[in-house]
Amino acid sequence: MxxxxxxxxxxxxxxxxxxxxxxxxxxxxxxxxxxxxxxxxxxxxxxxxxxxxxxxxxxxxxxxxxxxxxxxxxxxxxxxxxxxxxxxxxxxxxxxxxxxxxxxxxxxxxxxxxxxxxxxxxxxxxxxxxxxxxxxxxxxxxxxxxxxxxxxxxxxxxxxxxxxxxxxxxxxxxxxxxxxxxxxxxxxxxxxxxxxxxxxxxxxxxxxxxxxxxxxxxxxxxxxYNSNQSQINKLLDYIAVNFRNITLNACAKHFNFNPNYLSTMIHNKTGKTFKQLVLEKKFKYINYMLLSSDLPIQEILDNVNVSNSTYFYQKFKKKESCTPTEYRHYYKKIRSTNDADLNWLLKE
Structure with a gap:
């Protein structure tokens, strides 16, 4: 045919x-x-x-x-x-x-x-x-x-x-x-x-x-057709794409900014530091992969260049009140029981 x-x-x-x-x-x-x-x-x-x-x-x-x-x-x-x-x-x-x-x-x-x-x-x-x-x-x-x-x-x-x-x-x-x-x-x-x-x-x-x-x-x-966005949104998009390996100096070079100026602008516009924004993106990715894949947790961390796993586990437990393993098992069980949508599980 x-x-x-x-x-x-x-x-x-x-x-x-x-x-x-x-x-x-x-x-x-x-x-x-x-x-x-x-x-x-x-x-x-x-x-x-x-x-x-x-x-x-x-x-x-x-x-x-x-x-x-x-x-x-x-x-x-x-x-x-x-x-x-x-x-x-x-x-x-x-x-x-x-x-x-x-x-x-x-x-x-x-x-x-x-x-x-x-x-x-x-x-x-x-x-x-x-x-x-x-x-x-x-x-x-x-x-x-x-x-x-x-x-x-x-x-x-x-x-x-x-x-x-x-x-x-x-x-x-x-x-x-x-x-x-x-x-x-x-x-x-x-x-x-x-x-x-x-x-x-x-x-x-x-x-x-x-x-x-x-x-x-x-x-x-x-x-x-979303290209009329502000400079800060372009910065945030760039961080969203490159969060795995991004550094403040590399980001500043890409946008032709002085690193100190870029750091101050990001904080003034978002109320967060450059490091906090990158960490948030990494957490979002890690949470997503915990629920949507069966990859080992260490492999997920390696994918986003989290070198200090002890520091990450401390931050994760403080944020989610459980370990990554517990988080994965708990929400996958809910999803299996309720046929819940992944968007529902991850929404703020």
Whole structure:
């Protein structure tokens, strides 16, 4: 079967939307609404999509549950303002797509890719038969060190995904990459793997998603639409990406600041020292990995260059009132019992 040809065929839902486009709005009567920044919008939940849609293609699993999925955007459908509780990547494979994101209208053409963090309000305009877009839906838990580590530390995409990983960061954020035509064969190959019942499927898909991200790094057409942030936010983003090995002197050199001036500015703007900010990021990462992986604790510490494990254990017990081992066992037990979401476990 030729995958690209199959994608152009109208599905049952697309035929229904084409015939009764306005009536498709009734579907949203069953979708919950939430208030975000004084706007009432629909909430698309990852787990609900897994349950409702048979056309979602599972790319990777986490604890035997889908963690990354592919979905062809349903043409002719009405998609009002909404947010997700997952990260969404939309790739325009053919034709075009109009999307309004946080009040800004974008005309996405073939080869465009949009990355949307959770809490980002957006809507999609009506599409026609020639407009093929593929959505990649990613649970935050999947964006582990395994994925983040393939990005060069200063890559804009690294900063975007690190921010998405930050459980405490539920601010709207989006990122546009244009003219990524060499991504198309990778997307088609991912879809093809879903239809081929052969061995090593999971390993192949794992490699393909990494190749997908690495190919993106070749693009020179980044448009970062949160780039109007203040200098202190740029500093915080830089710390978020480089927290494993960062030093005050290296950070100051990157931003062409005197180290003493940088230290004072950070303290004045945040009320915290440079060392405290870095330590907070390390703690967030360690907490996350304790819950989302089975890696030995020492290996997790080594990954973020915690050389004094005794000092870390003292700090951890003071902060969490338990040891890292106890923390891992306790919260994994809660999650197993209540089917709790990792975001709930880590929220402040």
């Amino acid at each position: 030729k995958i690209e040809t199959a994608l152009f065929e109208l599905s049952k839902s697309e035929l229904r939307h084409k015939k009764q486009h306005d009536k498709s709005k009734s579907y949203y009567a069953h979708i919950p609404k939430v208030t975000i920044r004084n706007n009432q919008v629909y909430l698309f939940a990852y787990d609900d999509l897994v349950t409702k849609y048979a056309d979602l293609l599972n790319l990777a699993s986490l604890n035997d549950k889908p963690a990354i999925m592919l979905q062809k955007h349903s043409r002719y459908s009405y998609v009002p303002y909404h947010i997700h509780d997952y990260i969404e990547i939309t790739y325009v494979m053919h034709g075009s797509l109009d999307e309004i994101i946080e009040g800004k209208k974008f005309h996405l053409t073939t080869g465009s890719i949009v990355f949307l963090n959770t809490q980002t309000i957006h809507k999609i305009g009506k599409t026609t038969k020639k407009d093929i877009a593929i959505n990649i839906l990613i649970k935050k838990e999947f964006l582990s060190d395994q994925i983040i580590s393939i990005f060069p530390s200063q890559a804009p995409l690294a900063a975007f995904f690190v921010n998405c990983l930050s459980i405490e960061n539920n601010q709207p954020d989006f990122f546009l990459v244009e003219n990524c035509h060499d991504i198309k064969p990778i997307i088609l190959e991912m879809i093809r793997e879903q239809y081929v019942n052969k061995s090593n499927k999971e390993e192949i898909l794992d490699m393909l998603i990494k190749i997908f991200f690495l190919r993106l790094l070749r693009s020179n057409s980044y448009n970062i």
